[in-house]
Amino acid sequence: MSTAALDARRPVAAPARPLTPRRPRGTATGRFLTVLAWAAGLLFFAPVAWMVLTSFKQESQAASNPPTFFFTPTLEQYASIIGSSGAGSYLLNSVLATGISTLLVLVLAVPAAYAVSIRPIKRTQDVLFFFISTKMLPVVAVIMPIYVIAGQIRMLDNILTLIVLYTAMNLPIAVWMMRSFFLEVPGEVLEAASIDGASLLRTMRTVLLPMVAPGIAATALICVIFAWNEFFFALNLTAANAATVPIFLMSTMTSEGLFLARLSAASVLASLPVVLAGWIAQKQLVRGLSMGAVK
Amino acid sequence: MTTPETSAPHAATPPSADGPRRGRTSPRPDAAARADGWRRRLPLMPAFLFVVICTQIPFLLTIWYSLRSRNLLRPEGETFVGLRNYLDLAVDSTFRTAALNSILLTLGCVAVSLVLGLGLALLLDREFLGRGFIRTLLITPFLIMPVAGAMLWSISMFDPTYGLVNWLIGTVGISPVDWTSSFPMLSIIIALVWQWTPFMMLLLLAGLQSQTPDVLEAASMDGAGAWTTFVHITLPHLRFYLELSVLLGAIYVVNTFDQIYLMTAGGPGTASANLPFYIYQRAFLGFDIGQSAAMGVVTVIATIIIATFALRLIFTSINSKEQS
Numbered sequence: 001m002s003t004a005a006l007d008a009r010r011p012v013a014a015p016a017r018p019l020t021p022r023r024p025r026g027t028a029t030g031r032f033l034t035v036l037a038w039a040a041g042l043l044f045f046a047p048v049a050w051m052v053l054t055s056f057k058q059e060s061q062a063a064s065n066p067p068t069f070f071f072t073p074t075l076e077q078y079a080s081i082i083g084s085s086g087a088g089s090y091l092l093n094s095v096l097a098t099g100i101s102t103l104l105v106l107v108l109a110v111p112a113a114y115a116v117s118i119r120p121i122k123r124t125q126d127v128l129f130f131f132i133s134t135k136m137l138p139v140v141a142v143i144m145p146i147y148v149i150a151g152q153i154r155m156l157d158n159i160l161t162l163i164v165l166y167t168a169m170n171l172p173i174a175v176w177m178m179r180s181f182f183l184e185v186p187g188e189v190l191e192a193a194s195i196d197g198a199s200l201l202r203t204m205r206t207v208l209l210p211m212v213a214p215g216i217a218a219t220a221l222i223c224v225i226f227a228w229n230e231f232f233f234a235l236n237l238t239a240a241n242a243a244t245v246p247i248f249l250m251s252t253m254t255s256e257g258l259f260l261a262r263l264s265a266a267s268v269l270a271s272l273p274v275v276l277a278g279w280i281a282q283k284q285l286v287r288g289l290s291m292g293a294v295k
Numbered sequence: 296m297t298t299p300e301t302s303a304p305h306a307a308t309p310p311s312a313d314g315p316r317r318g319r320t321s322p323r324p325d326a327a328a329r330a331d332g333w334r335r336r337l338p339l340m341p342a343f344l345f346v347v348i349c350t351q352i353p354f355l356l357t358i359w360y361s362l363r364s365r366n367l368l369r370p371e372g373e374t375f376v377g378l379r380n381y382l383d384l385a386v387d388s389t390f391r392t393a394a395l396n397s398i399l400l401t402l403g404c405v406a407v408s409l410v411l412g413l414g415l416a417l418l419l420d421r422e423f424l425g426r427g428f429i430r431t432l433l434i435t436p437f438l439i440m441p442v443a444g445a446m447l448w449s450i451s452m453f454d455p456t457y458g459l460v461n462w463l464i465g466t467v468g469i470s471p472v473d474w475t476s477s478f479p480m481l482s483i484i485i486a487l488v489w490q491w492t493p494f495m496m497l498l499l500l501a502g503l504q505s506q507t508p509d510v511l512e513a514a515s516m517d518g519a520g521a522w523t524t525f526v527h528i529t530l531p532h533l534r535f536y537l538e539l540s541v542l543l544g545a546i547y548v549v550n551t552f553d554q555i556y557l558m559t560a561g562g563p564g565t566a567s568a569n570l571p572f573y574i575y576q577r578a579f580l581g582f583d584i585g586q587s588a589a590m591g592v593v594t595v596i597a598t599i600i601i602a603t604f605a606l607r608l609i610f611t612s613i614n615s616k617e618q619s
Contacts, residue, residue, distance in 0.1 A: 030421075030423075033418060033421065033423070034423040034424065036418060037415075037418040037419060037423060037426075037429055038425065038429060040414075040415055040418060040429075040433070041428075041429035041430075041432040041433050042432065044432065044433050044435070044436055044489070044492070044493070045432040045433070045435055045436075047436070047447055047448070047451070047452060047459075047489065048435050048436065048439060048447075050447075050451055050452075050459055051443070051447050051451060054451060063454075063456075063457045064457060065456055065457045065462065066462055067457065067459060067462050108341050108342040108345055109342055111338030111339070111341070111342070112338060112339045112341070112342035112343065114338050115335060115336060115337075115338040115339035116339065119335050120335075121332070121335045121336050121339060122332065127339065127343070129606065130343075130346075131346065132606065133599075133602065133606070134346055134350045134351075135546055136546055136598050136599070136602045137350055137354065137595060137598070138549070138550055138570070138571060138591065138594050138595060138598060139550055139552075139571070140550075140552075140570070140571040140574040140575055140578075140587075140591055140594070141354060141357055141574075141591030141592065141594055141595045142350065142353035142354055142357060142591070143575070143578065144357060144360060144578050144584055144587060144588055144591070145352075145353040145354075145356035145357055145360065146353050147578075147579075148356075148584075149353070149356075164349065165349065167345065167349075168345060168346055168349030168350060171342055171345060171346055172346060175342060225438070228440070229440045229441055229442075231441060231442050231552070231553045231556075232552050232553070232571075232575075235556075236575075236579060245440075246440060246441075246442040246553075249440065249442050249443060249446070250442055250446075250557065253446060253450075258450070260450060260451065263446060263450070264447075264451070267439075267440070267443035267446065267447060268443075270440050270442075270443055271438070271439045271440045271443050274438050274439075274440065275435060275438045275439065277438075278434060278435075278437075278438040279431055279434075279435075279438075282430070282431070282434065285434070285497065286497045286498065286500075286501045289494060289497060289498065289543070290498055290501070290539055290543065291543070293539055294498055294501045294502065294536065294539065295501070295505070
């Protein structure tokens with residue numbers, strides 16, 4: 001990038017938020033960077049596009065060499081997935097495990113985050129450290145005892161087991177996230193409420209929760225993503241009754257031989273809820289993935 | 296998104312126990328202070344106990360299992376064997392391979408996706424036609440169900456006969472490659488990098504956009520070139536975001552299981568097994584609880600040692616950021 005380009009940009013660089021002034025649009029460099037960004041975006045998306053394309057093919061077109069690019073699309077694969085026996089029960093299990101665990105996480109994490117932000121307890125730092133450290137505990141290190149205990153209390157292949165584990169899995173992230181949202185509530189608001197003589201419960205409901213509602217939504221989004229996509233616990237702790245969508249996806253490959261078009265249609269359907277949610281809530285996604293550390 | 300609204304009233308309930316008596320003074324100040332301390336701690340307790348019960352107790356049991364010889368196929372032969380499971384590990388060459396693969400996989404994936412993510416974040420940190428659209432395309436690999444992503448790569452992309460990758464390299468005259476058998480680790484790393492680059496990009500893009508434009512403006516007025524500005528202003532500003540990306544990325548990638556299970560099943564042989572996969576194999580296919588528990592304990596200790604250093608780093612970063 002030349003200095004001349006920078007100089008040309010300077011006189012007009014006065015809008016409210018000049019987006020990276022060192023890269024002016026309209027120059028050759030600028031055009032090149034735009035093309036590069038488009039190329040990178042399309043390259044990363046290409047496998048997904050291919051998966052979607054394959055899902056509209058006949059099986060013979062899906063596994064062809066050279067690959068088939070032009071064909072008459074068919075909804076046959078989608079119809080076969082939606083109509084397949086048992087697909088509904090996998091879906092129901094996923095919805096239950098994801099939905100209930102996310103609700104449970106919020107019910108537990110919001111008060112906990114309050115205790116480490118608004119009216120902080122002593123040793124707040126240690127508590128936060130403890131929560132994050134459990135995320136570093138490799139899951140495989142605890143799967144055996146969980147399997148044995150679940151077996152002893154007859155909870156194997158039970159959706160409740162997944163709900164409890166998904167709650168424990170997402171709770172540390174949720175506490176960190178909600179804390180970062182609580183910390184943004186201005187102190188004056190809380191003081192004003194307490195001078196008014198509002199009880200804590202009322203302050204919480206009428207002042208605090210509405211202010212952190214976007215935070216609750218962002219936290220829920222992250223919990224939903226991780227719970228919906230979870231595979232390891234589902235693989236080891238469920239069988240016919242409590243198996244979730246990822247297990248269904250895997251079974252379309254292994255039990256019936258390889259039907260690539262059908263597998264692709266199943267993959268698209270299985271990924272769709274989280275992909276759509278993530279697309280819609282891109283801003284919340286960043287904050288959630290960084291556990292609230294990045295605003 | 297209806298979940299948060301419906302959950303809000305429930306979420307408000309637990310702290311209520313703490314509520315009504317605020318501000319009333321008790322006759323004895325130290326008792327009052329202690330009571331206040333407990334009132335403050337009360338809202339934390341349900342979440343804290345839940346996590347302790349679900350993570351710490353199973354881990355203590357893992358330590359207990361690791362000191363015993365126990366095989367689910369032979370329930371009668373359970374004995375206390377002390378550290379023998381750990382000594383067996385020392386001579387288990389597959390365990391060493393798996394440990395090495397874990398390190399390779401984590402370092403490789405985190406390093407490559409960090410660099411790619413930084414490049415993409417820089418590309419997206421400027422206005423251009425279709426910026427929002429491209430960002431949406433770029434985050435998609437992270438949102439795709441990992442099981443779907445793993446099968447997409449191992450079959451649609453890497454299949455030796457009809458995979459897209461072999462067709463692509465065929466157009467420039469390279470003969471077909473059996474990716475997941477010949478280059479199992481590389482194949483897995485490619486699939487992982489594809490999944491984790493968007494994650495890094497999102498975090499680093501947020502970092503870039505939190506830069507104050509004035510500073511960059513001032514630098515360019517002082518005649519600093521793009522590279523000088525990047526090295527001396529942008530990179531130091533990004534330090535916190537880079538550290539965070541590495542730490543969080545490593546936490547998730549070190550636990551990689553889905554891709555290995557579905558793409559190579561740890562093979563050929565044990566060439567691409569990492570620790571989570573090898574422990575899983577020993578536990579659920581070999582039913583060797585004592586041995587797999589010992590491996591789990593060793594993995595946790597190693598993780599704790601590495602993570603403690605990383606966490607201290609991040610905590611200092613976050614604190615200095617919150618105070619500024």
